[in-house]
Amino acid sequence: MPATSIDHAQDAARQVLVEQRSRQLLDAAARLMEREGSEAVSMQALASEAGVSVGLIYRYFGSKDDVLLAVILQVLDAFAVEVPRAIQAAGDDPIRRLAGAFAAYCRVIDEHRHAAVLTYRESKSLDAAGRERIKRLEVETSEPLRAAVRAGVESGALRASDPDLVAYNLLLLAHAWALKHWYFEKTMTLENYISAQVALALSAVIAPTQKRKYADLLSPS
Amino acid sequence: MPATSIDHAQDAARQVLVEQRSRQLLDAAARLMEREGSEAVSMQALASEAGVSVGLIYRYFGSKDDVLLAVILQVLDAFAVEVPRAIQAAGDDPIRRLAGAFAAYCRVIDEHRHAAVLTYRESKSLDAAGRERIKRLEVETSEPLRAAVRAGVESGALRASDPDLVAYNLLLLAHAWALKHWYFEKTMTLENYISAQVALALSAVIAPTQKRKYADLLSPS
Amino acid sequence: MPATSIDHAQDAARQVLVEQRSRQLLDAAARLMEREGSEAVSMQALASEAGVSVGLIYRYFGSKDDVLLAVILQVLDAFAVEVPRAIQAAGDDPIRRLAGAFAAYCRVIDEHRHAAVLTYRESKSLDAAGRERIKRLEVETSEPLRAAVRAGVESGALRASDPDLVAYNLLLLAHAWALKHWYFEKTMTLENYISAQVALALSAVIAPTQKRKYADLLSPS
Amino acid sequence: MPATSIDHAQDAARQVLVEQRSRQLLDAAARLMEREGSEAVSMQALASEAGVSVGLIYRYFGSKDDVLLAVILQVLDAFAVEVPRAIQAAGDDPIRRLAGAFAAYCRVIDEHRHAAVLTYRESKSLDAAGRERIKRLEVETSEPLRAAVRAGVESGALRASDPDLVAYNLLLLAHAWALKHWYFEKTMTLENYISAQVALALSAVIAPTQKRKYADLLSPS
């Protein structure tokens, strides 16, 4: 077996290990934030939660910043995976696609409630470059929502003078489920929240002719 | 001059000094948060920004918590003053009162952009009691908005199945001007933002018969 | 009236004021130590307790050291006044003079319990010179006790191979009423303590022939 | 070597390190107190004296309190070990056991002179719980002395109306060797001190019939 093959095999093995460790650490971070709040994630606490040594974390992440960044990227990744899937699952109807996309956002947020909040802490950890990257990704992330609104407008089902604002507001309201969870949880479940917000948002932009067709979305359960 | 008068004069002078210093420190905190981000507010940094010594801060605030709390309370205070005033100024029309209230919220937020963001940092500094207090005040603060929506509904001008959600969403969108300023500032001024959001929110809840009457609010400039 | 007379009058007045202020401050210090423990005497706390400003303390005492030193000296002064008086009051009998002296020590300690403890804190406050001075004074202070023991030995009523040790032990046991007050107060009053210690100490040194004569001192109430 | 053996070996090694570091730190604390006085033990100073970093101290002790407590407990531990041993070594004679116990107390105090003094500084460092614990332990510590006195009384060799006071006085006099070292060192060695105090204390309580038997203890060298 030539040397290069060996190298490739080793590289692959290493790649797997890196993947594994990273996941292990990010999962531990998520558990920690869930349990102790998102500011309680010290490197030693993270190591202990993950069952590894502090030193090891630095083998896979350059700094605490990097870990936090990765936690946030994980959420953005989940958006990138889940939202398109939900849109696809919603069929061809642009309005149902929009509603599905929003619901998917909210569900991802709900699953990563504490990680989602991280973005709102321009922590000293996160340096300027990291912050810019996250902002860019967040905007990219909202693209499916924006596309859905635009498609609705083009199809005539929606009327919005500023489709991008409509989309961005929806993104914000998805985040709000995490940011203001202490408020909403007093009166709503996640599914209540989703249908109420969908109803409200659609009321603002749906074409009058379409109201009957989407009555199920417009009157929240 | 009798002794009591002297005492009163001294008390008054002290009161002025306390007021002055508090303002000086809170202003410095605001500037610091503006310039360095709101987590860079160490007591050393604050002292140096305000041009005083660390020890002096503790003459006017019991702890770092207290300073942060005061910064936040200042914003909530501004709401308590400005929002009712704006509502009054809007006359008797419930919808214009609602629009005026929202605009007032946004303008206060804009003036305290970095302080407003503080609330979203469940900072370890702010202890549980402080956090609860702020949450309670935030909910109280949104009361005028809630009242305005309800009045609109009762007058028949608005139709909302969940008036409280409508009001809370508006509060959130006011906060969003601070939270997502980096995004909105790319395409909007504050006034653009206000009128766009007012138009969108009203579209969702205004009674069809009222649309013509409020056409100026419904089509953003 | 010639200038010098004015000066003398002023000097006298000043002298009185100094005396007054010093007493006021030392009393406040005593109250404070009594109420909050002897380590809680900060200069600001002292000022506030005395009802004066911090600055004023520095007009009458050069430093915190000086205040503490003065508090201790006050106790030593009380010894210098009270112990000889008690000895005198005890008449000519050397053994009753000794017992009276010890009782006087204990009562002074009891009245200045917290100040007495101060001596045992080689506080950084008290500089080397101050410490030496206190040690010297403490030894001087014990002189009446030592003299009383020696007189007893010379009169034949006491037999002690080391009279100075007997005297110093008694001084220590007087201090112990302050140092170990938490222990003794569980089972004794001050007067119990005095008579028990007198009985024990005398038992060790009294001449056998004298036992009947001092039976009242030897069997504690 | 099986994993468990490795683990055990590692655990043992860690145990040794903990032991080593703790000793190193407590020794440094003792040296520092010896040299600079016991209030000069700042964590910085301790770290520097021990030749380690501040942070490291917190790996082995939870707080400054803990360090101080450990220093004191070390002394109390030494009592718990040395005193019973000395009593045993003294044979069956209750009076020689008492004398041996007292001597052991004094020797332990002498070896930890500065640590022993710590107890007398109701330092703000030591919290209420710690202080109570120490008081309890101090009382427990004096138990052997108390038992020895009582045994002497029961055997008829001693006559004491308050055996507990006799025992507590002896404890105090042992402490006094540390508290008043500046005084006693002028005229005595430790052994002088011990035999003088033993002679004096026994004189007070020994039964007349026993005096000849213990003449060696009663007339100090």
Add this chain to the structure above:
DNA sequence: GATGAATGAGGGTTCATTCAT
């Protein structure tokens, strides 16, 4: 003479990061 606002060195503590093993 008297005030008390202001100072700032110094204290205890935490935690991201490093490096010898």
Add this chain to the structure above:
DNA sequence: AATGAATGAACCCTCATTCAT
């Protein structure tokens, strides 16, 4: 690859002391 003991800068806070009024 993995460990975790060790580091030390930085944090929040206190309080003896000063000085302009």
